[in-house]
Amino acid sequence: MPHIQQLDSHVADLIAAGEVVERPASVVKELVENAIDAGAGKLTVEIQHGGMTLIRVTDNGCGIAADEAPTAFLRHATSKLRTEYDLEAIGTLGFRGEALAAISAVSRMELLTRTADAPLGSALSLEAGVVVSREEAGCPQGTTMVVKDLFYNTPARLKFMKKDSAESAACFAMIQRLALSHPEVSIKFLRDGKQDLLTPGDGQLKSALYAVLGRDLALGFTPVKGSGEDMTVTGFVSLPTCCRGTRGYQHFFVNGRYVKSRTMMAALEEAYANQKMVGKFPGCVLHLTTRLNAVDVNVHPTKQEVKFGSDKKVFDAVYYAVKSTLEADRSRPSALADSPRLAPKAAQDTVPPHQTTFRTMTAEQFRKTADKPAPSLPLHDIAARPAQTAQPVRAATRVAPTVPERPVPTASTIQPEPKPAPAPTPSSVRTAVPDIPAKTTPPVEVAPETPRATTRVAPTVVEKEPVPTIPPVEPQTPIQPEPEETPWRMAGEVLNTYIIVEQGDKVLLIDKHAAHERMNFDRLKAAGYTPMVQTLLTPVVFTPPAEEGAALLAQLPLLERFGFEAEDFGGGALIVRTAPDDVDAAAIPDVLLELAGRLITCGTADPDSARDALLHTMACKAAIKGGQKNGEAELLKVVKAVMAGEVKYCPHGRPVAIELTRSQIEKRFGRA
Numbered sequence: 001m002p003h004i005q006q007l008d009s010h011v012a013d014l015i016a017a018g019e020v021v022e023r024p025a026s027v028v029k030e031l032v033e034n035a036i037d038a039g040a041g042k043l044t045v046e047i048q049h050g051g052m053t054l055i056r057v058t059d060n061g062c063g064i065a066a067d068e069a070p071t072a073f074l075r076h077a078t079s080k081l082r083t084e085y086d087l088e089a090i091g092t093l094g095f096r097g098e099a100l101a102a103i104s105a106v107s108r109m110e111l112l113t114r115t116a117d118a119p120l121g122s123a124l125s126l127e128a129g130v131v132v133s134r135e136e137a138g139c140p141q142g143t144t145m146v147v148k149d150l151f152y153n154t155p156a157r158l159k160f161m162k163k164d165s166a167e168s169a170a171c172f173a174m175i176q177r178l179a180l181s182h183p184e185v186s187i188k189f190l191r192d193g194k195q196d197l198l199t200p201g202d203g204q205l206k207s208a209l210y211a212v213l214g215r216d217l218a219l220g221f222t223p224v225k226g227s228g229e230d231m232t233v234t235g236f237v238s239l240p241t242c243c244r245g246t247r248g249y250q251h252f253f254v255n256g257r258y259v260k261s262r263t264m265m266a267a268l269e270e271a272y273a274n275q276k277m278v279g280k281f282p283g284c285v286l287h288l289t290t291r292l293n294a295v296d297v298n299v300h301p302t303k304q305e306v307k308f309g310s311d312k313k314v315f316d317a318v319y320y321a322v323k324s325t326l327e328a329d330r331s332r333p334s335a336l337a338d339s340p341r342l343a344p345k346a347a348q349d350t351v352p353p354h355q356t357t358f359r360t361m362t363a364e365q366f367r368k369t370a371d372k373p374a375p376s377l378p379l380h381d382i383a384a385r386p387a388q389t390a391q392p393v394r395a396a397t398r399v400a401p402t403v404p405e406r407p408v409p410t411a412s413t414i415q416p417e418p419k420p421a422p423a424p425t426p427s428s429v430r431t432a433v434p435d436i437p438a439k440t441t442p443p444v445e446v447a448p449e450t451p452r453a454t455t456r457v458a459p460t461v462v463e464k465e466p467v468p469t470i471p472p473v474e475p476q477t478p479i480q481p482e483p484e485e486t487p488w489r490m491a492g493e494v495l496n497t498y499i500i501v502e503q504g505d506k507v508l509l510i511d512k513h514a515a516h517e518r519m520n521f522d523r524l525k526a527a528g529y530t531p532m533v534q535t536l537l538t539p540v541v542f543t544p545p546a547e548e549g550a551a552l553l554a555q556l557p558l559l560e561r562f563g564f565e566a567e568d569f570g571g572g573a574l575i576v577r578t579a580p581d582d583v584d585a586a587a588i589p590d591v592l593l594e595l596a597g598r599l600i601t602c603g604t605a606d607p608d609s610a611r612d613a614l615l616h617t618m619a620c621k622a623a624i625k626g627g628q629k630n631g632e633a634e635l636l637k638v639v640k641a642v643m644a645g646e647v648k649y650c651p652h653g654r655p656v657a658i659e660l661t662r663s664q665i666e667k668r669f670g671r672a
Contacts, residue, residue, distance in 0.1 A: 020102040023161065024051025024150060025170040027103055031145050032178050033093035034100075035059035036185060037080065038143065041201060045175055046190040050167030052150050060142040063115040066122035070131055073109075073124075075101040091292050093257060103147060105129040106154050110146040112139050128153055172196060176212045177258045180251055180285050183208035209236055209285055217242075217249075217283075224286065226321025229313055231290045233321040237268070238283040240275040240326065240648075241655050249283030254295055256287075260304050263311045264288065267318035274521070275326060275649045286318065490632075490639050497626035499635055501643065505662040508642075513626045514650035515638045520582065520619035521651045532581045533563040540576040541569055542589040548596035549574065555599060564592065582619075619651060 021027060028045060035043045038061030048054040064072055071077050077100075080092045103109065104126045114121030123137035151158040161167060168191050175189045179199045186201025199211045210218045220242030226233045238249070252264045264286065272282050296307040308314050488503035499510040544552065549572055552559065559566055563580035579588050624630055624638075641647045642657050650656055 020098055021106055021150075023170060024055060024167050025174045027051065027055050027107075027147055027150065028057070028171045029174050029178070030099035030103065031055070031057040031147075032175070032187075034145075035061055035143065036178070036182055037092045038062050040142065040185060042186045042188075044188045044190065045171075047168060047171050048192055050161075050164035051147075051171050052161065052164065052167065053148065055147040055150070055171075056144065058142065058144045060140070063118075063141055063143055064111075064113040064122070065115055066118065066120075066136070069111060069113060069122045069124050070134065072111075073100045073104050073126060073129065073131070077101070090297050091255065101129065106157070107150045107152065108148045110148075111143070112137060112146075113143040114139050114141050116141050168192075177251060179208050179212055180205070181253045181256055181258050181287075205235060205285065205287070213249075221283070221285070222325060224284075224321050224325045226317060226324065228317065228320075230294065231288060231313060231317045233286060233288055233317050235284060235286040237286070237322055237325060240272060240282070243272070243276045243280035243282050245280060247281045250281070251285045253285075253287045254297075254306055255289060255292065257297060257306070258304065259306050261306065261314075263308065263314050264318050267315040268322055271319050271322035271326060274651045277654060284322075286322075288314065288317065290314075488639075488643055490636060493630075493635060495627075496629055499639055501639055503643070507660045507665070508657050509660070510639060510642050510657045511626070511650075511654075512630070512635060512638050513623050514654055515642050515647050515656040517619045517623040518647045518650045518656060519638070519641050520623055521615055522646070524582065524615045524619060533565075533578050534581045535578050536576070536585060538585075540579075540585055540588045541573055542576075542592075543571070543573045544589070544593055544596065546572065547600060548593055551596045551599045552592060559592075559595075562595075564588075566592075615651075 020030070024047065028047070028051065032043065032045060035057060038059060040059035040061035043057065043059040043061075046054070046056040046058075075098055100109075105128060108128075109126045111124040111126075112121060120136045121139040123133075123135050123139075124131060125133040151161070172189065172191065175187060175197060179185075179187045179197065183199070183205045184201060184203040185199075187197065187199050188195065189197040197211065200207045206218075206223070209221065213221075220238050221236040222239055224233060224235050224237050235253075238244075247265070250265060250268065252259055252261050254261070268282060268284055268286070276282060294309045296309075486504040488501055491500040491502050491507075493499050493512075497512060499512055501508040501510060543549070552566065552574060553568055556566060563578065564576055565578040566574050566576045569575040574592070576588055576592070579585065583591055624634060638647075647656055
């Protein structure tokens, strides 16, 4: 039988190196993190041949004392931990004391370092983890690490390396993440003698974002800020119209450390529900700051996976911070093809050369033109609310009482009515108080009841009080006044699909079907997924395909909760006796067939998704159609909702309006 014996130290080092050093990008990550932990304000990373022949990292940090330099390359040697209690609150990027030992075991390394109080520095050379020379040397304060001939003594690992272009791309991606994680550090990246990246190191995340992603992509991001329950969320997220077909633009950081977190990714994408197009993913640079003992970073050799003390708190923090930012955004995509928000996919997914980027706009200019930060949304008071109630608060107040509208004016010019003076703010105000739009009808008061009852109750007209009534709310942030709206004019409709609206120096094209679909969806969702049910005078009988019919018959109780009372009519046919009042009788077969398709694909494991799927279908079928002629009153109702900011995206994520400025039009005609 085989005998048990202790491995040779060199073999043990190679095994340990295999866990830490996977490719050149792993070396870059460990060395740069050490430089940041050393307090570096500037550092330069240089690689050649994908990092296989040379990796050089130079920083201006605190340096290493001459007598401690050899110790730094021993296993489990570190300056960041002292006792077992330090493991409970790790605030540095490196802490295990294995990086330098692992890297030196599979390469030839050189060290040049000097501390601030030393007249001379120390130079050290190692080969396969063994010191071969050591001497004094003159050098500036800081540390320079040089790694040559990576994996020269481990051919088994060397044969798995990819082409130089692929390895250099991985190194560049790693540097980009590190630059976004620490905008206070100026990072220069040189690849085969060519500078690919230079960040200003001014501590502004928007500057690092601009330097890393380039001007076109950076302009498609909007700032995020939220706080609550020992957590803060800051950073930038892409606008719904700037989502990409990959998750490669999602960057998450926890206490300054780049991580891959399914919890944060799920929270981000859930915040974009019903706002982004299917198959598209939002981009982000999100920093989560929390207590050090609330997160465990020692769960993976690469330290890119962490474990949270409370996943729910993290989910709520990210979700509500991003959700509030998206709801506050009032921007619209540009109509021109050369706009960065509607640029061709190839142009969107390709980062332009940074030399051209810096000639186009400097980081200072970008900071001046960037959108103002979104208002901070405290999270501790709304984290307990279920996710599906984030939007209906706003929608319910807009659609609650239905009052007769005035006759539509013959003139097409619509001027916003003067707003009354705001009522005194009560001492108890909820975090997200919905805006009160200007009404063309007398203000109304509605008794507080359930969401469904609120939308159906007859309004009580207040004749003498001109100030709208503010419903009682919970204490937090004071009401934000609405910005003054520029007068707008509905100029007409083209192709029986798009409404033209003129507002100041801008022209808007509104997709009437997409906008009306979103209005229907918000109204249905605000009713608490309980639509008004109507009994059909003539029951609808139709014969669905066998698979769809079986799925519907298996979920008859679910259909009944949605307002459809159906049963087997024999011969594979279904008879429907009741339906929601928003669904026309002729559209019932299409609605049920689409719902059956979703049930077959997704099942009923997630009731909320099933309800949203049905609401999407109902809203679409009940919406006015493109190519259909509509009266001015119908079009005006849609335009008012869009111009008031109530409607921005259809339930499938498509924009409902695109914007064309005077300067863009004049440029097309050569007048600019």
